[in-house]
Amino acid sequence: MGEQPDDAAVTDTFELAGVPDAFQRLWTPHRLAYIKGGQKQVSSKETCPFCAAPQRSDEESLIVHRGKHAFVILNLFPYNAGHLLVCPYRHVPDYTDIDLEETAEIAALTQTAMRVLRKVSSPTGFNLGMNQGETGGAGIAAHLHQHIVPRWGGDGNFLPIIAQTKAITQTLGDVRRQVADAWPADGSGRDSED
Numbered sequence: 001m002g003e004q005p006d007d008a009a010v011t012d013t014f015e016l017a018g019v020p021d022a023f024q025r026l027w028t029p030h031r032l033a034y035i036k037g038g039q040k041q042v043s044s045k046e047t048c049p050f051c052a053a054p055q056r057s058d059e060e061s062l063i064v065h066r067g068k069h070a071f072v073i074l075n076l077f078p079y080n081a082g083h084l085l086v087c088p089y090r091h092v093p094d095y096t097d098i099d100l101e102e103t104a105e106i107a108a109l110t111q112t113a114m115r116v117l118r119k120v121s122s123p124t125g126f127n128l129g130m131n132q133g134e135t136g137g138a139g140i141a142a143h144l145h146q147h148i149v150p151r152w153g154g155d156g157n158f159l160p161i162i163a164q165t166k167a168i169t170q171t172l173g174d175v176r177r178q179v180a181d182a183w184p185a186d187g188s189g190r191d192s193e194d
């Protein structure tokens with residue numbers, strides 16, 4: 001890490017949302033054509049991929065669920081298949097900027113996302129977190145987002161270390177469909193299996 005250029009891509013030509021990292025992917029998403037610009041490109045709501053995403057269809061924007069104050073979207077730059085982001089609809093940068101209702105819904109959506117991912121892909125662990133500010137590692141610092149990264153034993157294998165490459169086994173469209181289909185209708189995820 002640390003070799004990521006300042007002008008790393010944050011969106012593709014369709015302005016899909018994502019948080020870039022230093023890894024290259026073995027798989028080539030079907031329509032990625034990177035735009036240079038990095039953080040400077042996401043200085044306003046007009047250029048923010050997390051603000052643009054809800055204005056498109058779920059399929060186009062890779063959204064898996066829309067809540068009242070927040071939505072769940074696939075990361076365009078996944079660490080693992082099923083890497084989700086929970087974002088408030090409001091364009092605010094910091095965890096202290098969201099009100100209690102938004103905070104509660106982001107927490108509930110995070111729990112539901114974990115339940116859904118357990119159902120569809122049986123991860124054995126998770127990493128959850130929010131990177132705050134460019135210094136904190138946020139790819140799109142202007143719009144708050146909570147990462148949900150499913151983990152499996154052996155997923156941190158030698159490839160990322162020696163080759164700066166991650167093997168992603170499913171296309172983003174396939175993952176979106178799987179997760180969206182498994183999302184509970186009432187949003188809670190608290191069904192009989194829990």
Ligand SMILES: [Zn+2]
Binds near residue numbers: 049050052
């Ligand atoms: Zn935004």
